[in-house]
Amino acid sequence: MTKISGHTKIVGIIGDPVQHSRSPQMHNAAIAERKLDYIYVPFHVRSGELREAIEGFKALNVLGVNVTIPHKRAVMSILDDASREATLIGAANTLIFCDGKVYGDNTDAQGFLQAMAEEGIDVPVGGSAVVLGAGGAARAVVVALALSGLNLITIANRTEWKANQLEKELAPTSETAISVVDLASSQLNAAIHSADLLVNTTSVGMKDTDQLLIDLDSLSPDTTVYEIVYTSPETPLLRIAREKGCQTIGGIGMLVHQGAIAFEKWIGIVPNVETMRIALEQALYPKEL
Numbered sequence: 688m689t690k691i692s693g694h695t696k697i698v699g700i701i702g703d704p705v706q707h708s709r710s711p712q713m714h715n716a717a718i719a720e721r722k723l724d725y726i727y728v729p730f731h732v733r734s735g736e737l738r739e740a741i742e743g744f745k746a747l748n749v750l751g752v753n754v755t756i757p758h759k760r761a762v763m764s765i766l767d768d769a770s771r772e773a774t775l776i777g778a779a780n781t782l783i784f785c786d787g788k789v790y791g792d793n794t795d796a797q798g799f800l801q802a803m804a805e806e807g808i809d810v811p812v813g814g815s816a817v818v819l820g821a822g823g824a825a826r827a828v829v830v831a832l833a834l835s836g837l838n839l840i841t842i843a844n845r846t847e848w849k850a851n852q853l854e855k856e857l858a859p860t861s862e863t864a865i866s867v868v869d870l871a872s873s874q875l876n877a878a879i880h881s882a883d884l885l886v887n888t889t890s891v892g893m894k895d896t897d898q899l900l901i902d903l904d905s906l907s908p909d910t911t912v913y914e915i916v917y918t919s920p921e922t923p924l925l926r927i928a929r930e931k932g933c934q935t936i937g938g939i940g941m942l943v944h945q946g947a948i949a950f951e952k953w954i955g956i957v958p959n960v961e962t963m964r965i966a967l968e969q970a971l972y973p974k975e976l
């Protein structure tokens with residue numbers, strides 16, 4: 688436990704709810720290992736109080752905060768400035784306070800790519816990906832892939848207008864073709880069959896009892912399956928993909944890397960990602976360890 692004094696600098700996370708977040712364990716483990724005089728604190732901030740909370744952080748010299756549901760998009764209108772990625776994604780997951788101003792960034796896209804690289808899997812430049820979902824995380828994943836030079840991204844979401852909106856916003860910003868298909872369509876099966884990468888960004892898989900969102904009959908062993916849900920080490924989607932012989936990537940790597948990038952932006956020191964991963968696994972999967 689960090690020894691707190693008047694010199695201790697504060698970083699943290701805002702959300703509603705925020706009690707479930709495991710980011711405090713992950714960041715505080717990295718802080719403790721480096722013997723830094725910092726502490727990472729969860730702050731419960733309700734939607735109607737976001738602006739006041741940001742003003743409060745400025746006044747209290749808080750260094751920076753992560754942003755989680757439901758504030759990632761809403762916070763954009765309060766920022767003094769934002770990174771290119773946050774602007775493209777339309778959401779910030781990391782805020783930095785400096786000289787009375789607040790700067791917004793989004794480390795989810797980089798975290799997604801770094802976790803893939805860590806597994807030794809290349810982004811399929813010139814190839815194709817299928818992205819399931821069109822929520823906040825999907826926006827970061829589609830931006831990450833579009834900026835990496837894919838030829839085609841196919842998006843399928845339960846609420847189709849949200850996928851269409853995502854396509855409309857992002858298509859003009861990149862050379863990657865983006866198409867939207869119905870979740871239950873044969874076009875989706877064909878897109879999955881020929882995809883180099885299939886990414887689940889929906890919250891389906893958070894519970895062991897969740898039904899699979901799609902028919903995986905057309906999934907080829909040559910497709911890499913990336914699951915960003917991290918509530919269990921192997922979701923039903925990942926299990927089936929592994930049994931079919933696909934390379935698989937779980938969600939914990941993205942969570943670790945988006946956090947590590949934010950840590951470095953606030954503190955100026957590269958944290959030990961292995962320490963962060965172990966702290967997260969202990970917090971998320973106590974029974975499996």
Ligand SMILES: NC(=O)c1ccc[n+]([C@@H]2O[C@H](COP(=O)([O-])OP(=O)(O)OC[C@H]3O[C@@H](n4cnc5c(N)ncnc54)[C@H](OP(=O)(O)O)[C@@H]3O)[C@@H](O)[C@H]2O)c1
Nearest residue numbers: 820821822823824825845846888889890915916938941942
């Ligand atoms: N690994 C990481 O670092 C990381 C980072 C961010 C998020 N995540 C995880 O990614 C997941 C999504 O987060 P988010 O921020 O994108 O949430 P969000 O903005 O609320 O989006 C949720 C998405 O899931 C879909 N969905 C939810 N329930 C569904 C169901 N029963 N059937 C079909 N589709 C369903 C939604 O479809 P509709 O549009 O039809 O509602 C939407 O596309 C969560 O599990 C979150 O923990 C992981």
